[in-house]
Amino acid sequence: MVTWLRWGWRTLTSMRTALLLLLLLALAAIPGSVFPQREIDPARVQDYLSKHPGVGVWLDRLGMFTVYRSPWFAAIYLLLFISLIGCVAPRTLEHARALRMPPPVAPSRLSRLPSHALISVPSLASTTVVATAADALRKRRWRVRVAPDSSWLSAERGYLRETGNLLFHSALLLLVVGVGLGKGTGAEGRVVIPVGGSFSNSLAQYDDFRSGPFFNRASLQPFSVKLDKFDVSFERKGTQRGAPRKFDAYLSVREKFGGPTRKELVQVNHPLSIGAMKVYLTSHGYAPQFTVRDKSGDIVWQDSAIFAPEGGNLLSRGAVKVPDSRPQLGFQGVFAPTGLVDPQRGLQSVFPDLDNPRVFLGAFSGDLGLDEGTPQNVFSLDTSRMTRLGIAPLRVGDSWELSNGARITFDGVVRWASFVVASDRTEGIVLAGALLAILGLLLSLFVPRRRLFLRPVESSELGIRHSADDTTNHQHFEVAGLVRSGADTLANDTAELATALRGTVVETNARAADVPDRERQEQT
Amino acid sequence: MTDEMLSLFSTYFAYAGLVVSTLAFGFFIASFSLSRTADTPAEQPVLVTAGAPSDVNGAESVMPSLGQPVRGQRWANIGMSLSWLQAGVLLAAVVLRGLSAHRWPLGNMYEFAIFGAFGVTAAFVIASLRTDVRWLGVLISGFVLLDVGVAVMVLFTEVAPLVPALHSYWLAIHVTAAVLSTGGFTLGSGASLAYLAVERARRRTEVGQPVRFTRWVAARVPDQRRLDAFAYRVHAFTFPLWTFAVVAGAIWAQAAWHRYWGWDPKETWSFVIWVVYAAYLHARATAGWKGARAAWISVWGFIAVLFNFFVVNILFVGLHSYSGV
Known part of the structure; x- marks a missing residue:
């Protein structure tokens, strides 16, 4: 049994499994972009289901409309993270150990190593040279190990590469944990405010509110806002006529009951921070x-009705429900900010700004169905218990007298702005995770890890002749190196070492000499 | 100079880029055709590059060498010079477009395509400063040719200001990083495709199957070890840049859409691309997956990049829809 578990764990944390899980994760994420997703647009999902009833039911069962919350997607990334933890944890311990261990003993035959050079240093004793080399390398942040009798030197550098690698993978873990915590402790509410209207941060006033299981809905941060002004403008010239140009919402914000108000501007890309929440x-x-009067002239309804826009020119639909009149009245309306009446298609809007506001109303009387207890769509009437009274077009200022004596007047138009009030407590952690991941990634890809060895060599072994008038006593040293991972910078390292010892590189097989082919040997 | 004139000149430069890249493509193709393999002794170039083994079936690589002018090499050098011109011309098109619009020139598909073409060319010519990349010339100039062609003929749109949702300095940061990464990935995929061609030639030759075209290509690109190393270097440079582009997008999304990640189709595909290239980097360190399999992963990653740009922007419904035409 234990053998099986060990095999299972070893397989799960192997590079190959991680690779396969990564490819599987990529593949698994794709359907979520092809099929409409419930968490993004539930209306489109409904639309899809009604258009593809048979296939749709099966797709729904497989979780194709909630891909990113589905158990199989979660299984893939959970396995991936378990694999990651199982690999990173032991490697971190190993790395910590390696950081404390000295570099290995220099091999006896340095000429066997892939990068090999011969340095000639004038006049110093070989033990002094080794000590000087050790100092020079230590200054350049190499870890150096010198033989007890100073007969060789061994140096290693580039531990930061593995540190970066571990940092990257740990940061990913931090990021995912941060995202999870954020969803658990976060909240997001939507509210529509017409110009002149106000909103207080309480659950009842939101049009829609979603929060994670650890968010305390009962103690929402107290604040209230009033939408004083909403400047909106659209492009009037050229091929982009009708494109939005400006949305400036001016709010008065009050954070304490009876406290002072401050004026704030909210725009797209520039949210307003109020305490821990953002608007x-x-x-x-x-x-x-509209103003609705009954047959005796008393006002039974007077307000602005939020209409829902469609399309670029903002043709809007909505309903006015008058429950206080006897009998109850309801109006189904189509509003155009710049209206044009088409003989076949009825009221159309040809420009999104308020150049020629027009509304078409259909009037109904009877029972609105508001007492039934079931929630109704704000923008449409349930006319099953109502009789139709007629349809009329109205301009601003027009009144329409209905057959039962009631009268509706189209008073004017105000704009509305919709806001999202969101609370995300872990965005700092997630950002930190992302930035640390990038840092770790850069270190793990660009810091080369290599070893360098130095041994003195008897000049007589080399058969090197110096010219007759060269009387300085030269000592020769072999320098050899090994790239553990990353780019091959050994030629540079050797040249730097030679310069530090005031010597010269006599011969080398390092590849820096080749021009223009300067590609280095890649060993992962 | 008025905005209209600046915009007009920008378009002229874009068309010029199309012409230059076509010429460069022609010269690179010519250099391929005019190179000779060991089969024809007439113009056998001498290999000088250290340590380069012969790659395909004894035919030595015809990688042009130093100081040995060969017909094919001259054409390739002209192609390289034209590529530098191409970079300059496309840069001019980008800059003039930005000046005429009074904003960073990355607001619609046309601008993405032109900036992207500049990015690919820039990556190519900068890489040429460090190593010999003339063998990539055919793929790179061919890609730029198609990119600019589609841009000016299909994607073109007049200069116009941006919708308020795009009024942010993040546009310059996020979109530029994404477009430049695309340039890097193009370069890397070119190398991977060359690697796969050599691999195919090698395998089919081993079993005696016919393999004329692939062998012809394989003789004109560096050996597999160098191709693999080059592809790795390019991807190692581009992957962090792409990571940064995705993170920058998330930071911007938090400010604009009140959430840093919402699985919008473009976000999803950016994630898919990231994961596939992460898999590529993993594959190069995994026994049994180095070499051809890793190269295939990088090619799939590039297909995802192209899909993300052309299909997701235009066909998929999402918050990124104003990046469409």
Whole structure:
């Protein structure tokens, strides 16, 4: 049994498994971009299901509409992270141990190593040279080990490469943990505010609110905002006519009951921070204003009705529900900011700004169904218990007298802005994880790890002749190196060492001499 | 100079880039055709590059060497000079476009494509300063030719300001990093494709199967060890840049869309690309996956890059839809 477990663990934490899991993760993420996802746009999912009833049910069962929350996707990345932890933890211990161990003993036959050079140093005793070399290398941040009798030197450098590698993988772990914690402790609520309207941060006032299991809904941070002004403009000339150009929402913010208000500007890309929460401007539209009077002239409804925009020219649809009149009245409306009546298709909008506001209303009387207890769509009427009274087009200022004596007046239009109020407590951790990962990645890819060895060599062995008038006593040293991983910089290292010893490189098989082919030997 | 004139000149430079890249492509193809292998003794170039083994079936690599002008080599040198011109011309197209629009020139598919073509060319000519990349010339100039061609003929759109959602300095940071990474990945994939060609030639020759075209290509690119090393260097440089592009996108998304990651199709495909290239780097350190398998992974990664740019921007519904035409 233990053998099986050990085999299983070893397989799970092997490079090959990690590689296969990575490829599987990439493949598994793809369907989420092809099929509509519930967490992004549930309406599109419904649409897809109604268009593909048979296949759709099976896709739903397989989790194709909730790919990133599905168990099989989670299984892949959980296995990947277990594999990562299982590999990184022992390697961290190994690396910590290696950092404390001295470099290995210099091999006796340095000429066998891939990068080999001969340095000639004038006049110093060989033990002094070894000591000088050790100092020079230590200054350049090499870890040096000198033989007890100073007969050789061994140096290693580039431990930062493995440190970077471990940092990268640990940072990924930190990032994923941060994301998970953030989702658990975070919250996001949407609210639509018409110009002139206000909003207080309480659960009841949100149009939509989602929060993680550890978020305390009961103690939302207290603040209130009022939308004083909302400047919106669109491109009027050229091929991009109608494209949005400006959305500036001016809010008055009050953070304490009875406290002072401050004026703030919220734009897309520039959210407003209020304590731990942030207020983002996300969308905009129109809310036509109506007054409804009953047959005795009393006002039974007077407000702006939020209409939902469609398309680039913001043709909007909505409903006005008047529960306080007897009988109850309801109006289904289509609003165009720049209206044009098409004989076949009815009211169209030809420009997104308020150049020619027009609304078409369909009036109904009867039972709105608001007492049923089931929630209703704000933008549409349930006309199953209502009778239709007629349709009329209205301009700003127009009134429409209905057959039962009630009257509706189209008073004007205000804009509305929609905001998202979000709380994310771990974004700092996630950002730190991401930045540390990039740092670790750079270190792990660009810091070369290599070893350098130095041994004195008897000049007589070499058969090197010096010219007759060269009377300095030259000592010769073999320098050889090994690239453990990364780029081959041994030629540079050798040349630097030679310079530090005031010597010259007599011969070398290092590849720096080749021009223009300067590609180094890659050993992972 | 008015904005309209600047925009017009930018478009002229883009067309010029198309012409130059076509010429460069022609010269690189010519240099390939005019090189000779060991089969024709007439113009056998002498190998000087240290340690380069013969690669395919005894035919020595015809990698042009120092100081040995050979017909093929001259054409390739002209192609290289044209590539430098191409970089300059495309840079001019990008800069003039930015000046005429009074913003960073990365706001729509046309601008992405032109900037991308510049990025690929720049990566190519900068790499040429460190090592001999003339063998990549055909693929790179061919790619740029197609890219600029599609840009000016299909993707072109007049200069216009950006929608408010794109009013952020992150546009310059995030999109530039993404576009430059694409240039790096193009270079790396070119090397991987060359590697796979050599591999195919080698395998089929071993079993005696017919392999004329691949062998012809294999004789004109460096040996597998150098191709693999080159591909690795390029990917090792580009992968952190792509990581940074994705992270920068997430930081921007947090400011603009109130969440740093939402599995928007573009975000998803950027993730897929990242994971595939991470797999490539892993594969080069895994027994049994080095060499051809790793090269294939990098090619799939590049296919994902192309998909992310052309298909996801245009066909997939998501928050990145204004990066469409």
